[in-house]
Amino acid sequence: MKWGVLIISILLFNTVATFMKKRLKTSEIYTTVIFGLLVSSLVDVYASFRYNAWGFFEVEKAELSAILVLLGIYPAATIMIINWYPYKCTWKLKLTYLMGWAIFSTSYEWLSIKSGVIWHNNWNLFYSFVMYPFIYYILILHVKFYRWMQQRR
Template sequence: MILQISSVVVFNLILYKTIKGISANKIVHIWVFTIAFQLFFDIFIDLKYKGYWYFTQGIDWIAFPAYTILIPPVNLMFINWYPFNSSFKKKVRYFIIWELFLLSYEAAAMLPHPFGFFHYGWWSIWHSAIVNPILLTILIGYYKWISVLEKKACI
């Protein structure tokens, strides 16, 4: 719980202080996309297959901040600093750095109560190591798509 609350504050402050070049429209799109995609993914992995969960198994209000104000700013920070116009090597290095951050954060979130809030069923850190780059790639693809749509709307 302590990690969740402090992370919400820190991640949102970092985002607020560092976000540049992303329109309000794109911010809203990424924020809502993150919530929807995370809920869709978690319906299956958490609720149906009991792979992992926040705080307690099943639906609980205490996990609401994790879905709505914890992950979206992290995704926006990832997009904000992503080296779109750099070499493939730089992009791979960026992914590796983020993968290490995400896996480290996940490990910290599994610390016992009151610090942590994340629990594994059959899921493991190795599942996350495989799935995270796929999810981040989907996020980049979505961001590029809404960027194209935004340009078309401004013409």
């Protein structure tokens, strides 16, 4: 079941990310995806091996199959999050947007746990739900920082 969930997710996420109307520059998307991959890889490795909090597939193993999650899911999700973010709307709409993604992500994480793609040990879904809005806002801040840097050129 885990491979079915993972493959369908990769195909669905990447199809949406590829064919959606892009509101950001390619350079903004690219740099934010790379930034997101760097941060998530560091956090995932540290959480998995230092604290044994969560990981992918097998407990206490570094597996090549985890790369499918890192490169198949994370970039596409990052693209959707930063592309659809309501940059010019009220803070209430921005907060609602981030909370909507937190609900979606927590639900997807639950499905990933049930299917065996992810395991939790010293972690739970409530922690994830609380952290997701902050994580996603860091991606938004990165887009803004990149734009600021480009203006200074």
